[in-house]
Amino acid sequence: MMSAAPAPREIRDFVFTDADFRAIAEIAHREFGLNLQSAKKPLVASRLAKRLRGLGVQNVKAYLARLEDREELTALLSLLTTNVTHFFREQHHFTYLRERVLPPLLDHARRGGRVRLWSAGCSSGQEPYSIAMTVLGLYPNAADLDIRLLATDIDPVVVDRGRRGVYDREELAAIPREHHKYCMLNMRLGRQFRMADPVRRLVTFGVMNLVVDLPVKGPFDVIFCRNVAIYFDKATQQKVWASFGRVMGPSAHLFIGHSERISGSAASGMRSVGITIYEKAAGVQPRIG
Numbered sequence: 001m002m003s004a005a006p007a008p009r010e011i012r013d014f015v016f017t018d019a020d021f022r023a024i025a026e027i028a029h030r031e032f033g034l035n036l037q038s039a040k041k042p043l044v045a046s047r048l049a050k051r052l053r054g055l056g057v058q059n060v061k062a063y064l065a066r067l068e069d070r071e072e073l074t075a076l077l078s079l080l081t082t083n084v085t086h087f088f089r090e091q092h093h094f095t096y097l098r099e100r101v102l103p104p105l106l107d108h109a110r111r112g113g114r115v116r117l118w119s120a121g122c123s124s125g126q127e128p129y130s131i132a133m134t135v136l137g138l139y140p141n142a143a144d145l146d147i148r149l150l151a152t153d154i155d156p157v158v159v160d161r162g163r164r165g166v167y168d169r170e171e172l173a174a175i176p177r178e179h180h181k182y183c184m185l186n187m188r189l190g191r192q193f194r195m196a197d198p199v200r201r202l203v204t205f206g207v208m209n210l211v212v213d214l215p216v217k218g219p220f221d222v223i224f225c226r227n228v229a230i231y232f233d234k235a236t237q238q239k240v241w242a243s244f245g246r247v248m249g250p251s252a253h254l255f256i257g258h259s260e261r262i263s264g265s266a267a268s269g270m271r272s273v274g275i276t277i278y279e280k281a282a283g284v285q286p287r288i289g
């Protein structure tokens with residue numbers, strides 16, 4: 001993703017003025033709908049200083065010129081957001097998925113129907129693989145049915161990591177024991193494990209920005225979009241929720257992060273069925289707005 005960086009050079013006394021911060025915040029808002037509050041200035045300054053050092057760029061003004069390049073814009077987004085994630089994050093979502101959402105979807109797939117799930121803002125893959133293991137836990141031959149899971153993120157670096165599907169052994173602790181058979185340890189990987197093929201076969205990774213017109217049509221039966229909208233301003237959040245509403249099939253479910261809420265035009269088309277879990281209300285098409 002990142003342009004080849006020249007050998008790092010020391011940038012002494014990195015200066016990051018309020019005007020510099022506003023310029024970066026303005027670009028992040030215009031390009032990605034990010035909402036950077038001034039309290040984030042020290043964090044942005046330290047991450048940017050590292051990036052500039054890596055690129056050998058001497059000051060923010062020179063860096064702003066680099067942002068003409070979309071690759072650098074993506075690198076900027078990547079340093080302004082966090083990719084923190086883990087397997088089976090918010091266990092109650094996976095319990096609800098296993099007990100309430102998947103059984104009718106698997107029945108549908110066994111009768112030859114199509115089932116589509118989406119992890120939007122999937123980071124390095126722990127979320128989509130947790131969903132896939134939950135599916136396989138109920139139906140080990142799921143890959144033989146028309147069930148597929150799309151996993152997307154705006155950051156190509158984490159998408160590649162997800163595609164590789166290799167994780168530190170410590171992360172096993174978050175994975176329920178019954179799924180450890182899908183985590184392949186071997187000598188070559190040392191202290192790492194690799195997601196097994198039946199899990200990987202269910203998941204397709206791709207790079208996608210959620211803050212543009214979505215290049216997917218669905219319909220999706222399940223969307224996980226957790227701890228992503230938290231970075232967006234309200235208008236952008238509402239735009240993202242509305243676009244999910246448009247690609248969700250009848251009675252589809254949307255799982256969001258613990259500090260996120262559905263608002264705007266999409267809210268009238270979804271009902272809350274659990275903590276941060278929504279179901280598309282039957283017969284209601286969210287207004288486009």
Ligand SMILES: C[S@@+](CC[C@H](N)C(=O)[O-])C[C@H]1O[C@@H](n2cnc3c(N)ncnc32)[C@H](O)[C@@H]1O
Pocket residue numbers: 032078081082083084085086089120121122123124127152153154155158208209210211225226227228231
């Ligand atoms: C904190 S991680 C959340 C990962 C996972 N969903 C979870 O809850 O564990 C947020 C992810 O959102 C991605 N992201 C931020 N803005 C995005 C955008 N406009 N479109 C798609 N992904 C975005 C980031 O790259 C990052 O990987």
